[in-house]
Amino acid sequence: MRTEVVGHGGVRLGLRVEGEQNSRPIVFVHGWAQSAGCWAAQLADPALSERYRLVAVDLRGHGASDVPATGYDDPRVWADDLAAVLDFAGPDAIVVAWSYGGLVLADHIRVHGTARLGGLVLVGAITEIGRDRPGGRVGPLMREHMRAMLSDDPDVAVPALTAFSRGMVTRPVPGTQAQALLGASLSVPPVVRAALFRRDAGSEDVLAAIDKPALVVHGSADRVIEPSAAEYAAGKIPGATVRWFLDGGHAPFAESADEFDAVLRQFAEEC
Known part of the structure; x- marks a missing residue:
């Protein structure tokens, strides 16, 4: 099912929803220049949808959501957007945040605390x-293609985004999903791709104040976000557990979907 909620400033945020309304919610937050579609394997997994209510959001400026001109550098905007999604999903939601989504989740906790959360999973996240922020160290693939991926010249941006999309994973991904990931990146306006990086935020105090179960998932061969970012988060969040995907890349939920879903189910059950 597709629906929407209203986030900060009246911005409409697109949602993809699977599972029964009265089931415990799992909310999925995608990364930079992606969309809710990146969670296709999880939304289609009956072992998840038959036990949980799965809610995947398109962040502002991405996917089916509105594309406002401003707000991408304001932590309260991101915090309020996620709050609107959590209000829709229901209480005690487990939030699964990938890549830039980890920063959105940190913004939510910074502004609103952990009251709406039942647990959190950081996946290849910043x-x-x-x-020089240790919780946001990017890897060589991001550094190599960053400038070109922000260009509004398609002859510059498209090859860079294609190389970036291919390099995110270390294992084969179904062709349809691989093209969907690339298509999602291309659909995000260049101005939005750039705006997400125009901010400076530390989160040491935010992470240290987390009082809900936390799982940090990261591919040991992630070339987009340095594994040290995962180590930093795990070291700051009280009681956090780390799950490494050995030789895995930046998107374990796509390249190792069955294993990732099993890890997520176990964490949800333990929560």
């Missing part, structure tokens, strides 16, 4: 952003 929790900080800015020069």
Whole structure:
């Protein structure tokens, strides 16, 4: 099912929803220049949808959501957007946040605390952003293609985004999903791709104040976000557990979907 909620400033946020309304919610937050479609394997997994209510959001400027001109550098905007999704999903939601989604989740906790959360899963995630922020260290693939991926010249941006999309994974991904990931990146306006990086935020105090179960998932061969970012988050969040996908890339939910879903189910049951 597709629906929408209204986030900060009246911005409409697209949602994809699977599972029964009275089931415990799992909310999925995608990364930079992606969409809710990246969670296709999870939304289609009956072992998840028959036990949980799965809610995947398109962040502002992405997917089916509105594309406002401003707000991408404001933590309260991201915090309020996620709050609207959590209000729709229901209480005690487990939030699964990938890549830039980890920063959105950190923003939510920074502004609203953990009251709406039942647990959190950081997947290849950053929790900080800015020069020399240990929780936001990007890898060589991101550094190599960053400037070109922000260009509004398609002859520059399309090859860079294609190389970036291919390099995110270390294992084969079904062709349809691989093309969907690339298509999602291309559909995000260049101005939005760039705006998401125009901020500076540390999250040490935010992570240290988390009082809900936390799982940090990261591919050991992730070339987009350094594994040290996962180590940083796990070291700051009290009681956090780390699950490494050995030789895995930046998107374990796509390249190792069955294993990822099993890990997520176990964490949800333990929560």
